Amino acid sequence: xxxxxxxxxxxxxxxxxxxxxxxxxxxxxxxxxxxxxxxxxxxxxxxxxxxxxxxxxxxxxxxxxxxxxxxxxxxxxxxxxxxxxxxxxxxxxxxxxxxxxxxxxxxxxxxxxx
Amino acid sequence: xxxxxxxxxxxxxxxxxxxxxxxxxxxxxxxxxxxxxxxxxxxxxxxxxxxxxxxxxxxxxxxxxxxxxxxxxxxxxxxxxxxxxxxxxxxxxxxxxxxxxxxxxxxxxxxx
Numbered sequence: 001x002x003x004x005x006x007x008x009x010x011x012x013x014x015x016x017x018x019x020x021x022x023x024x025x026x027x028x029x030x031x032x033x034x035x036x037x038x039x040x041x042x043x044x045x046x047x048x049x050x051x052x053x054x055x056x057x058x059x060x061x062x063x064x065x066x067x068x069x070x071x072x073x074x075x076x077x078x079x080x081x082x083x084x085x086x087x088x089x090x091x092x093x094x095x096x097x098x099x100x101x102x103x104x105x106x107x108x109x110x111x112x113x114x
Numbered sequence: 115x116x117x118x119x120x121x122x123x124x125x126x127x128x129x130x131x132x133x134x135x136x137x138x139x140x141x142x143x144x145x146x147x148x149x150x151x152x153x154x155x156x157x158x159x160x161x162x163x164x165x166x167x168x169x170x171x172x173x174x175x176x177x178x179x180x181x182x183x184x185x186x187x188x189x190x191x192x193x194x195x196x197x198x199x200x201x202x203x204x205x206x207x208x209x210x211x212x213x214x215x216x217x218x219x220x221x222x223x224x225x226x
Contacts, residue, residue, distance in 0.1 A: 004157070040218070041152075041201055041218070041219040041221070042216075042218055042219065043158075043203065043216045043219070044216075045213050045214070048212070048213065055212060056212065056213055090157055090158070092157075092158075097212045099145070099146040099165070099207035099208075099209055100146055100163075100165055100207075102148070102160040102163065103158075103160070103214065104160075105157030105158045105159070106157050107155070107156050107157045108156075108157055
């Protein structure tokens, strides 16, 4: 049973389109995250939610909008996609926001903008 | 601000060789430190962690010791296997920001 699952695994789309990525965790965790990994493997946090409340909102274009309908789900909607949005997007979860609690990652969504 | 610096990759070793991947950090306070591993096509997995100075984290033959005096958390393994080929990320937990800060990642390839 997959702990953190993301859909879709691959997303190929045209510049200017709007797309969503879904994430669900079945670990009973309170905290969820979205990360962006660029082509050089550099990983940067985008958003974090704790019990459906936004707690981290990095300097991300407002074309990116996260939504957490409940604490098991954190979706990412992207408007007006640009070439620079091509990356792998990872969802993660952790039991809470404490530093000793490891994060569990999904397998990533590979977004390619044509 | 807080930051993590890893040795530049890629690193290529033969099976059974000794592995060291260097990691140093800059942080205010006393962060928790982690090593995560990313196998091809997968997400990151926690490899090991240490939460205070002189703690040693270990898992699957990998070890790292939290050295406050040198602000380092180097990853070591005595004898690598082909299956260890992956990207390794050093990370620190910033209590003030409630977030993980990752290093750049080090690609390891182990040849038979």
